Amino acid sequence: MLPTLLLTALPVTALAALLASQPQEQEASPVRTPRALMIFVDGFVPDAIAATETPALDRLMADGAWSLEARAESTTISGAGWTTFLTGVHFDKHGIPDNQFLSPNAEQFPPVTARLKEARPGAITAVAQSWEPIHRHVTAHANATHSIYYDFYQFDEDYFDDSSVDALLVDAMVPLLRGEPLDLAVVMLGELDGVGHLEGNQHYHAQDELYQRKLRQIDAEIGRLLAAIDARSTKAEEDWLVILTADHAGSRGRGHGLNIPSHREMPFIVSAPWAAPGRVWPAPKAPDLVRTVLHHLGVEPDLGWGLDGAVIGAAPSARPTAALDANLLANPGAEAERGFRGFTGHPDASILGWSDPGWMSAIEYGSEGFTDLHASAAAPNQHFFAADPSKNGARILQRIDLSPLADDLAAGCQVTASCVLGGLPGEVTGLRVRVHFFDAEGEEVADLVLAMGEDSPLEVGHQGGRPWMDLVAVDLVPAEARSVEFILETTPGPGTKGGWADDLSLVISRR
Numbered sequence: 001m002l003p004t005l006l007l008t009a010l011p012v013t014a015l016a017a018l019l020a021s022q023p024q025e026q027e028a029s030p031v032r033t034p035r036a037l038m039i040f041v042d043g044f045v046p047d048a049i050a051a052t053e054t055p056a057l058d059r060l061m062a063d064g065a066w067s068l069e070a071r072a073e074s075t076t077i078s079g080a081g082w083t084t085f086l087t088g089v090h091f092d093k094h095g096i097p098d099n100q101f102l103s104p105n106a107e108q109f110p111p112v113t114a115r116l117k118e119a120r121p122g123a124i125t126a127v128a129q130s131w132e133p134i135h136r137h138v139t140a141h142a143n144a145t146h147s148i149y150y151d152f153y154q155f156d157e158d159y160f161d162d163s164s165v166d167a168l169l170v171d172a173m174v175p176l177l178r179g180e181p182l183d184l185a186v187v188m189l190g191e192l193d194g195v196g197h198l199e200g201n202q203h204y205h206a207q208d209e210l211y212q213r214k215l216r217q218i219d220a221e222i223g224r225l226l227a228a229i230d231a232r233s234t235k236a237e238e239d240w241l242v243i244l245t246a247d248h249a250g251s252r253g254r255g256h257g258l259n260i261p262s263h264r265e266m267p268f269i270v271s272a273p274w275a276a277p278g279r280v281w282p283a284p285k286a287p288d289l290v291r292t293v294l295h296h297l298g299v300e301p302d303l304g305w306g307l308d309g310a311v312i313g314a315a316p317s318a319r320p321t322a323a324l325d326a327n328l329l330a331n332p333g334a335e336a337e338r339g340f341r342g343f344t345g346h347p348d349a350s351i352l353g354w355s356d357p358g359w360m361s362a363i364e365y366g367s368e369g370f371t372d373l374h375a376s377a378a379a380p381n382q383h384f385f386a387a388d389p390s391k392n393g394a395r396i397l398q399r400i401d402l403s404p405l406a407d408d409l410a411a412g413c414q415v416t417a418s419c420v421l422g423g424l425p426g427e428v429t430g431l432r433v434r435v436h437f438f439d440a441e442g443e444e445v446a447d448l449v450l451a452m453g454e455d456s457p458l459e460v461g462h463q464g465g466r467p468w469m470d471l472v473a474v475d476l477v478p479a480e481a482r483s484v485e486f487i488l489e490t491t492p493g494p495g496t497k498g499g500w501a502d503d504l505s506l507v508i509s510r511r
């Protein structure tokens with residue numbers, strides 16, 4: 001409401017203009033009906049958005065919260081990613097790590113449409129997708145009001161002809177989006193991945209002409225979905241969330257399936273009236289999508305649903321500004337999300353706030369393979385960082401801007417780096433910490449290392465049954481330092497590639 005004083009002080013014509021400029025719906029309908037459209041694009045290389053003309057995606061990103069580094073499931077295989085997109089849980093729960101569909105668990109972890117109906121039995125939902133095993137094992141449990149299915153492999157002879165399966169799915173969804181009281185619509189587009197795989201994966205690349213041609217088509221399909229929403233006669237009384245992600249990205253020649261950034265980092269876009277526009281920090285992960293959809297629809301998930309993930313895009317987000325006497329590391333104890341229960345089946349958590357190019361994961365204390373391992377610190381602590389010993393190394397890192405501390409650094413500062421490291425009894429731990437300082441030009445100006453060798457006290461500790469060792473290093477910070485990199489990684493060379501760590505800390509203080 002406008003203050004009465006202001007209204008009476010204005011001339012009549014100015015008052016009329018002022019009232020006319022107020023958005024109508026603020027007066028007419030203060031509470032609008034939330035509705036959501038989930039869009040899935042298989043095999044979506046994030047750099048392709050900037051490299052290709054994509055007006056519909058650009059529109060979603062312009063007013064949306066987005067990331068081009070969202071983390072796919074670690075297997076980067078379609079079956080895992082399609083199911084995570086629909087269910088909002090990682091593959092160790094939904095049971096589909098790959099394309100074999102050997103132990104699907106969709107009865108216990110059904111698609112979001114079924115969860116919505118559980119919370120709100122009158123909800124109206126529609127699911128459109130084209131993959132037979134998903135149809136049989138996952139969306140069979142979707143409890144959708146409208147179920148749209150075309151078999152991808154009946155239409156994949158030519159991805160660019162009139163019978164594009166993605167276009168058929170959108171054809172079927174458009175009238176529902178335009179005219180039906182839909183609460184939640186799901187559209188899963190599979191053909192971009194198909195084009196990427198052509199000719200021995202030669203087209204799986206952001207700069208590839210054929211890949212871009214298909215992405216332009218997909219963008220046009222998304223544009224048709226958005227136009228259908230815009231055409232709704234009830235649009236003014238509705239709040240629409242349009243949310244988009246993928247199952248994996250990919251690379252030329254390899255396709256996908258590796259746990260590497262070019263396969264694992266994918267787009268994630270949240271377009272809603274409440275979304276804080278801009279890049280999301282820390283980067284989201286695949287199961288965040290379902291949580292965000294339920295949040296928008298006003299559904300508080302039942303704890304018994306066992307959903308993973310978090311709501312994305314609701315508040316502006318950025319890495320905190322560096323400050324003195326505070327731990328500069330984000331998520332320093334792997335507590336920011338749930339840990340996995342050991343390495344069985346090789347799930348690899350994406351570790352929030354860290355660059356995580358390989359096989360470092362967040363693991364639950366006391367879980368399989370770690371039943372004797374307990375938190376080392378007095379503080380309550382559920383997870384730790386661990387490098388999968390069966391894989392060839394692991395590494396996570398954070399780079400922190402120190403320019404806000406320039407005056408303090410000129411006056412004289414010291415750095416304290418600390419961690420606890422552990423490894424299997426009888427082995428040299430595979431892990432070490434490195435800290436590197438860089439000047440404004442990016443030249444390295446100082447470093448320190450926290451590590452243990454074969455004769456380290458950790459080995460002695462192990463013989464006494466102690467799995468952890470605290471390590472601390474203190475050093476001067478060069479006055480010209482403007483950024484610092486903190487790296488937890490497996491040591492190079494032969495030896496175990498396993499090990500675990502917790503309570504990572506990097507503190508800069510005045511001397």
Ligand SMILES: [Zn+2]
Nearest residue numbers: 042043078247
């Ligand atoms: Zn895929």
